[in-house]
């Protein structure tokens with residue numbers, strides 16, 4: 001189940017004998033206190049009241065797009081490790097798979113003699129992954145209708161790269 005929450009969103013997932021509760025959003029305003037507040041104001045707050053909290057967990061999503069360094073001499077960074085996340089939405093599963101494939105292709109090329117770092121940069125570029133660096137969703141895209149239109153065109157281009 002998903003519920004909107006100030007400056008982000010929250011969810012409640014029933015498990016067999018527990019409920020998994022989460023919130024997601026931007027900025028340092030999100031904290032354990034925000035999660036507690038969400039639990040207290042959620043639609044099933046009464047049912048959750050007095051329940052035992054088994055565990056707190058927090059995960060960061062790199063929202064700035066691909067890192068300036070996605071490869072070193074012997075290491076390739078794919079998925080979250082390389083910053084392959086869509087900056088506007090935090091969507092990272094698709095880009096993790098895509099960058100993982102690009103990394104595998106780069107390794108195959110390196111085994112045929114290509115320098116590894118350059119091969120990965122090339123494969124990531126070919127897959128449209130590096131254009132994620134150009135997306136600055138909050139500051140640029142939402143600033144004007146013209147920018148929003150440009151953003152949609154960029155998405156179309158990106159989608160073609162994934163076909």
Ligand SMILES: Cc1cc2nc3c(=O)[nH]c(=O)nc-3n(C[C@H](O)[C@H](O)[C@H](O)COP(=O)(O)OP(=O)(O)OC[C@H]3O[C@@H](n4cnc5c(N)ncnc54)[C@H](O)[C@@H]3O)c2cc1C
Pocket residue numbers: 022024059060061078079080081085090091092093094096
């Ligand atoms: C709450 C939340 C909701 C999200 N919702 C969405 C969504 O709806 N759609 C979407 O596209 N993306 C979503 N994301 C983002 C998405 O989950 C990530 O971008 C994506 O999973 C990144 O994949 P990855 O393979 O890089 O890393 P991960 O999926 O984090 O995989 C890394 C794996 O490496 C393991 N690991 C770590 N250290 C070691 C070690 N030393 N040795 C061995 N293994 C290790 C970890 O246990 C983990 O299994 C969400 C993220 C969060 C936190």
